[in-house]
Amino acid sequence: MxxxxxxxxxxxxxxxxxxxxxxxxxxxxxxxxxxxxxxxxxxxxxxxxxxxxxxxxxxxxxxxxxxxxxxxxxxxxxxxxxxxxxxxxxxxxxxxxxxxxxxxxxxxxxxxxxxxxxxxxxxxxxxxxxxxxxxxxxxxxxxxxxxxxxxxxxxxxxxxxxxxxxxxxxxxxxxxxxxxxxxxxxxxxxxxxxxxxxxxARFNADKTSMVAGLVLGPIFHIYEPELGLLWTGILGGSLAYVATRLAERRFR
Amino acid sequence: MTDQWWWNYAMILVAGWIATDIWRWIGVFAGGKLREDGELLIWVRCVATALVAGVIARLILFPSGALAEMPMWLRAASAIIGFAVFSITGQKVVYGVLSGVIVLIAGWFLIGGV
Structure with missing residues (x-):
């Protein structure tokens, strides 16, 4: 190195x-x-x-x-x-x-x-x-x-x-x-x-993802203790991404 | 598991080091193909942020160790007030963290914990 x-x-x-x-x-x-x-x-x-x-x-x-x-x-x-x-x-x-x-x-x-x-x-x-x-x-x-x-x-x-x-x-x-x-x-x-x-968090998408993760994390943990985190990330992150993109299009 | 002295070390190497660094290594190879200004990168950031947020919620609501002995409402109040203080002090992380800890300690004495 x-x-x-x-x-x-x-x-x-x-x-x-x-x-x-x-x-x-x-x-x-x-x-x-x-x-x-x-x-x-x-x-x-x-x-x-x-x-x-x-x-x-x-x-x-x-x-x-x-x-x-x-x-x-x-x-x-x-x-x-x-x-x-x-x-x-x-x-x-x-x-x-x-x-x-x-x-x-x-x-x-x-x-x-x-x-x-x-x-x-x-x-x-x-x-x-x-x-x-x-x-x-x-x-x-x-x-x-x-x-x-x-x-x-x-x-x-x-x-x-x-x-x-x-x-x-x-x-x-x-x-x-x-x-x-x-x-x-x-x-x-x-x-x-x-x-x-x-x-x-630099963008709205980051902040929305954070809120989604905070809400979905405990919910998924109760129903799916093992894979719950994975779903929180994929689902929460994707939802936040799509929601922010749609909102940006509407208000532009 | 076994009484061998090296067993815990083997656990740390395999179930600790490999199990965590494997994700970082995959991240290096997968991230090498991403453009810094690309849409895909924004989505990846969203997934990473949601994952960390999920970990945060878990650490507060379903903790392990001594924190588990504090009531759930007290842990939640500590985090919420800590974040509120962080927000109104112009995002000073240290004030947020300190006030969260103070709420936890004060709450513990208020409910007569020893």
């Missing part, structure tokens, strides 16, 4: 800042309020992991490798309840479907035409989770194309490393978390997602 970046530096003109400048800009941008909220949410998870009997190593590996808090929570529940590997994998897979359209929507924004290395894109995609995604969808379009991918990798890599480390520290330091503190840290995630997703 570094050699690829260096090669590109030599190819491009001097006015273009080197990739590592953009990488460090991404690292620096990571120091932010959303990162703080996400960290607090993961501290809450550390308490849950310890209460569930996961070891420190397991907690760290799970945070770093899965890197999407709702999926981490689903997997923890699956391991604690002694679910077999196949059912657990199915549960986590279904809970993580959102990562595919999220990554799909991010790629055209983050890549630099045909120049972007596929392997680097695959590596960068690991950092797709709500926090980094929302930040990227909001801020990358204002940056020059050549810097976007390096910036995103810096942001995502920095965020996941720091948050995973702090999760480990919290695991060691907090022997038993009071239930009220634990509950407070757990409500952080949904409220934070709610606010940041809304602020990332």
């Amino acid at each position: 570094p050699s690829e970046i260096e090669q590109r530096d030599h190819r491009e003109t001097e006015q273009v800042e080197p990739q590592r400048v953009w990488f460090f800009r991404g690292l620096r941008a990571m120091v932010s309020i959303p990162a703080l909220i996400l960290t607090a949410a993961f501290v809450g998870y550390a308490g849950m992991a310890r209460a569930s009997g996961l070891s420190l190593g397991e907690t760290l590996l799970m945070s770093g490798l899965v890197w999407a808090l709702p999926s981490v929570v689903v997997l923890t529940g699956a391991i604690t309840s002694g679910l077999g590997m196949i059912p657990a994998a199915i549960a986590v897979t279904l809970a993580s479907v959102r990562l595919m359209p999220m990554t799909m929507a991010l790629i055209p924004v983050v890549k630099d035409g045909k120049k972007s290395n596929k392997l680097l894109l695959l590596f960068a995609s690991h950092f797709v989770a709500v926090t980094a995604w929302v930040y990227a969808m909001r801020n990358l379009p204002e940056m020059p194309r050549h810097g976007r991918l390096a910036f995103f990798v810096g942001f995502g890599f920095g965020l996941s490393s720091v948050v995973t480390m702090i999760t480990g520290i919290a695991y060691v330091m907090v022997e038993k978390m009071p239930p009220l503190l634990s509950a407070s840290l757990f409500i952080l995630t949904p409220i934070y997602f709610l606010c940041s997703l809304w602020s990332a």
